[in-house]
Amino acid sequence: MNSIKVLSLCILVLFFSGCMPKQEDVKDAFQSNSANIIKKDYKKIQKHLLxxxxxxxxxxxxxxxxxxxxxxxxxxxxxEKDFLLKYKKSTLSNYKDYLQIAFSKDNIVSRNDYLILGLYYLIYDSYELDKGHRVIALEYDKEKLGKLHKNLQILKWKLKVDKDVFGNYLFLTWQNNWQIELAKKSKDNEQISYEKIAELKFIKENKESVFDHSNFSFEILLTQMIDNVENSLTALGEEPKELTVKAMFLFL
Structure with missing residues (x-):
């Protein structure tokens, strides 16, 4: 009777040992799942960019x-990566060139296009989309994704504050129309009075109010992109870092 129990116990141990996944199999499954997470992240970023x-x-x-x-x-x-713009007769192939032109203080024709293509190629290169879908997460470059995370934070900040040589914002995003009008009429260090604001076209015609909220939709979209990159870094076992104000001046 005891021999039958021992035999049964041995059979159960062998059965469950065979069913238990190996450590390597668990690791591969985890890496494959992480790779799928990263793919979903850059697909979300793609939609946000559009x-x-x-x-x-x-x-x-x-x-x-x-x-x-x-x-x-x-x-x-x-x-894809088969469309490049020119600037001063030179074809631009590097995302850094596009972004430098987009944020140049000079008069740039089609400034939006340089910004969008710079953003797109920055994302494309960081996720190395020319390699297609990766089977395991470790095939992604942690350093490139970390740099993308930093640059998106800098771009979000520059989009709000950068101006040209005449003091005009390079990109209108968060500003209400009365704020744009006021910026054009105001000189450096000039005191802004209530009377001056009341005479602005959009305030005077009751089209806008000083109490109106700014447009945060651009900041939200860029924040979502940043969050997606953070998610990718977390899937790779990296801890995303938020930049300090001083670090915002380190562009690209």
Whole structure:
């Protein structure tokens, strides 16, 4: 009787030992799941960027090429890298060049397009989308994604504050129309009075109020992109870092 019990116990141990996954199998399964998480992250970023372009062009209608717009949308939708712009007769192939031009204080024609393509190619290169879907998460470059995370934080800040040589904002995003009007009429260090604000067109005609909320939709979209990159870094076992104000001046 005891021998039968021992035999049964041995059979159960062998059965469950065979069913238990090996440590390597568990690790591979985890890495594959993490790779799928990262893929979902950059697909979400892709959608955010398309929305960002649409909003940016509506808010800055004179700052993009209507002829090139369908081509840029198609480029982002298809996750391709076969469309490059020129600047001063030189073809730009590096995302840094696009972003430097987008935030240049000079008069830039189609500034929106340089920003969008710079953002797109920054994301494309960071996720190395030319390699297609990776089977395991470790195939992604942690350093590149970490740099993307930092640069998106800097871009979000620069989008709000950067101005050209005449003191005009490079991109209209968060500002209400009365704030833009006031910025154009005000000189450096000039005291802003209530009477001056009351005479602004959009205030005087009751189209806007000083109590109106600013437009946070651009900041929300960029924050969502940053969150997606943070999620990718977490899937890779990295701890995302929030930049200090001083670090915001370290562009690219």
């Amino acid at each position: 929305s960002f372009k649409e909003k940016l062009d509506k808010r800055n209608p004179q700052s993009y090429s209507k002829n090139l717009s369908p081509r840029i949308y198609r480029l982002i939708n298809d996750l």
